Amino acid sequence: METNTGSVLADPRWNTFTRQGFTCSCGDRHTGLFPIHLHHPVGWPGKDEYESDNTLRLDGDFLSANFCVVQGKFFAMRVRLPFLMRGAEPAAFMFTAWASLDRADFEAFIDAYKTGKLDPDTRVRARLVNRVGGFPDSFNLMGSAFQQPDGGPALLLIHGLQAGVNNNHQLMVEQRDGIGVDRMLELFAAYGHDMRSGIPLTN
Ligand SMILES: [Zn+2]
Numbered sequence: 001m002e003t004n005t006g007s008v009l010a011d012p013r014w015n016t017f018t019r020q021g022f023t024c025s026c027g028d029r030h031t032g033l034f035p036i037h038l039h040h041p042v043g044w045p046g047k048d049e050y051e052s053d054n055t056l057r058l059d060g061d062f063l064s065a066n067f068c069v070v071q072g073k074f075f076a077m078r079v080r081l082p083f084l085m086r087g088a089e090p091a092a093f094m095f096t097a098w099a100s101l102d103r104a105d106f107e108a109f110i111d112a113y114k115t116g117k118l119d120p121d122t123r124v125r126a127r128l129v130n131r132v133g134g135f136p137d138s139f140n141l142m143g144s145a146f147q148q149p150d151g152g153p154a155l156l157l158i159h160g161l162q163a164g165v166n167n168n169h170q171l172m173v174e175q176r177d178g179i180g181v182d183r184m185l186e187l188f189a190a191y192g193h194d195m196r197s198g199i200p201l202t203n
Pocket residue numbers: 024025026027028030192193194
């Protein structure tokens with residue numbers, strides 16, 4: 001983990017990244033932050049293709065861009081998992097990942113989602129069900145999911161208070177404290193966007 005705890009505003013690479021961009025191992029040039037979308041939860045047994053959110057079924061297996069049901073017993077939804085850029089908040093490195101919920105909480109979320117009544121004060125227990133790249137095993141970290149009134153995925157904040165789980169998990173600590181430019185570059189590189197050799201020289 002990086003030892004630098006200062007603001008990214010004091011790091012000339014941040015300014016360069018947000019204004020000029022960096023060339024990337026993927027062949028593109030990226031200017032500013034972009035989200036990394038994880039396709040499905042760990043354990044999804046089916047194909048990679050998404051069905052429509054509107055055809056959600058609570059029995060059997062179902063996968064859409066935002067909802068996942070396995071064997072009518074496991075319920076998960078897409079969530080936003082942000083890591084604030086230290087000193088440049090609200091700028092955040094963003095994963096969209098998957099969180100599993102109790103069936104009752106899942107159904108309540110679906111209802112609020114379909115009726116446009118998502119409420120930021122509504123929070124439910126949720127479990128991260130991805131092994132997020134660039135971190136120690138993050139599968140099953142506990143958190144809270146907050147509905148977001150913009151209609152997009154809920155916000156997942158990890159608190160890691162489950163017995164037997166490391167309560168200083170790197171993912172929880174970095175979500176709480178924010179990250180710097182080096183860590184941002186590591187996380188992008190973990191998903192095939194290595195820009196570490198594409199940074200223009202600055203002085
Ligand atoms: Zn790239």
